[in-house]
Amino acid sequence: MSGRLNGRVALITGGARGMGRATAELFVSEGAQVVIADTRADDGEAAAKELGGTTRFVELDVADEAAWDRAIGEIDTEEGRLDVLINNAGIAAFSPLAAMTTEEFMRIVSVNQLGVFLGMRSAIPLMARANRGSIVNISSIDGLAGSPMAGAYVGTKFAVRGMTKVAALELAASGIRVNSIHPGVISTPMLDDVAPGVDFAGLFRSSIPMQRLGRPEEVAALALFLASDESSYCTGSEFVADGGVTAGLMFNSIDFAAPQQEAV
Numbered sequence: 001m002s003g004r005l006n007g008r009v010a011l012i013t014g015g016a017r018g019m020g021r022a023t024a025e026l027f028v029s030e031g032a033q034v035v036i037a038d039t040r041a042d043d044g045e046a047a048a049k050e051l052g053g054t055t056r057f058v059e060l061d062v063a064d065e066a067a068w069d070r071a072i073g074e075i076d077t078e079e080g081r082l083d084v085l086i087n088n089a090g091i092a093a094f095s096p097l098a099a100m101t102t103e104e105f106m107r108i109v110s111v112n113q114l115g116v117f118l119g120m121r122s123a124i125p126l127m128a129r130a131n132r133g134s135i136v137n138i139s140s141i142d143g144l145a146g147s148p149m150a151g152a153y154v155g156t157k158f159a160v161r162g163m164t165k166v167a168a169l170e171l172a173a174s175g176i177r178v179n180s181i182h183p184g185v186i187s188t189p190m191l192d193d194v195a196p197g198v199d200f201a202g203l204f205r206s207s208i209p210m211q212r213l214g215r216p217e218e219v220a221a222l223a224l225f226l227a228s229d230e231s232s233y234c235t236g237s238e239f240v241a242d243g244g245v246t247a248g249l250m251f252n253s254i255d256f257a258a259p260q261q262e263a264v
Contacts, residue, residue: 004228006031009079011071013062013119014089016043018188019138022216023086023223028055030224032084035075037062062089062115068122075126082126084227087116087160088138092194094149105152112156113163120167124176131175136226137164138219139180141242157182161238168236177235179226184242186214209244 010027014020015036024034028051036051037060038044044057056078060071075082091111093104116137127133142150143157161180168178185191185204201213219241225231226239240246 003031004224004230005084008032008083008227009035009075009081010084010086010227011035011037011075011082011123012086012088013037013060013115015086016040016047016057018190019183019186019216019219020086020088021047023088023220024055025051026217026220026224027084027227028053030228032227033079035071035079037071038089062087062119063110065118068118072122072126081130082123083130083133085119085123085127085133085135086138086223086227087119087135089115090138090156090190092150092153092190094194095151096149097151100151108152109156112153113159116160116163120163120178124171124174127176128171128174133174133176134227134231135167135171135176135178136223137178137180138223139164139182139238141182141184141240141246143180143182144238144240144246164238165236172235177226177231179231179234179237179239181219181222181226182238182240182242182246183219184208184214184240184245186216186219188216207245207250208242209247209250212243214241214243 005027010032012020012024015024016038024036027034033054036044036048036057039061041059048055048057058071061067091108093108120135137160139160140157142154143161147154164178164180171178185200191200205211222239222241
């Protein structure tokens with residue numbers, strides 16, 4: 001690899017698997033010192049061991065303010081700096097609004113929205129001290145448009161998009177860039193978590209112009225760009241990786257080459 005993150009320290013939440021794990025692997029290959037943060041201690045420790053080098057794991061519940069204080073304090077002690085924060089941890093659940101409980105709604109908000117807020121706030125002192133940094137918040141295409149049965153999830157992902165813009169405006173003078181990534185349907189373990197046994201590839205193929213699910217490493221490559229100096233003039237922006245879903249409507253069932261009956 002080209003060493004695009006040589007000398008950088010990166011904290012990746014939800015880094016034990018899925019997109020976070022793929023991002024950690026790519027960052028390590030590009031020279032970063034990576035701290036994997038997750039609630040899954042076994043998976044996180046295994047990932048850090050497999051990636052080797054200076055990669056290490058810290059147990060972190062992103063919805064826990066005290067846990068963030070401990071994690072950032074440890075990074076300050078061990079690494080002495082923080083250059084990149086990838087706010088990747090997230091959860092999802094499907095339920096009609098009328099049936100969703102307050103507890104379930106707030107559970108999603110606490111991880112997806114509060115967790116991103118706490119992460120950004122916690123990272124600011126270390127990044128501002130160096131007058132540089134890149135925060136990448138993982139939102140979703142559900143932060144760009146609504147989706148039925150996902151009221152809480154959609155709400156949090158729109159919130160992440162908005163918080164990203166506010167942070168970008170506030171932190172630009174401190175040399176800290178803040179951007180959001182909006183993945184489409186990516187083949188990760190979270191799909192099985194929310195709907196075990198569902199054939200997501202078959203379910204969504206007809207609505208994805210590229211006719212396939214995304215791969216975690218494709219989102220990781222976008223995160224690498226935003227973490228590196230290649231995106232030095234990018235802040236407060238949305239970066240979409242969705243196979244074309246948000247480009248417009250798909251009408252696969254209509255043969256536009258065939259003669260059409262004249263409307264009356």
